[in-house]
Amino acid sequence: MNDKRPLRVKSLKIIDHVGILYGTFDGSTIWEIDKVAFGILKMCDGNKTLDEIAQILATRTNLNVEELKETLKEIFDEMEKLKFIEYV
Numbered sequence: 790m791n792d793k794r795p796l797r798v799k800s801l802k803i804i805d806h807v808g809i810l811y812g813t814f815d816g817s818t819i820w821e822i823d824k825v826a827f828g829i830l831k832m833c834d835g836n837k838t839l840d841e842i843a844q845i846l847a848t849r850t851n852l853n854v855e856e857l858k859e860t861l862k863e864i865f866d867e868m869e870k871l872k873f874i875e876y877v
Contacts (some may be wrong), residue, residue, distance in 0.1 A: 796835035
């Protein structure tokens with residue numbers, strides 16, 4: 790991946806409704822967020838690089854870091870497209 794540092798945008802609100810997580814900016818559009826994606830989103834603090842996040846997750850899950858990076862790239866691309874994160 791690389792050393793981009795993802796940061797969750799401050800205007801994104803996460804709502805827990807009966808154990809289901811939703812993301813919204815203003816309530817007009819709502820996205821359901823699965824718990825794995827939410828865990829990844831919580832790590833987007835602007836301090837950790839994409840590679841560091843991949844390494845942390847690989848260690849926690851005992852998955853191959855290189856294979857995990859492929860999946861994470863898709864997740865980060867989608868979060869950036871939805872404007873849930875920006876890179877600093």
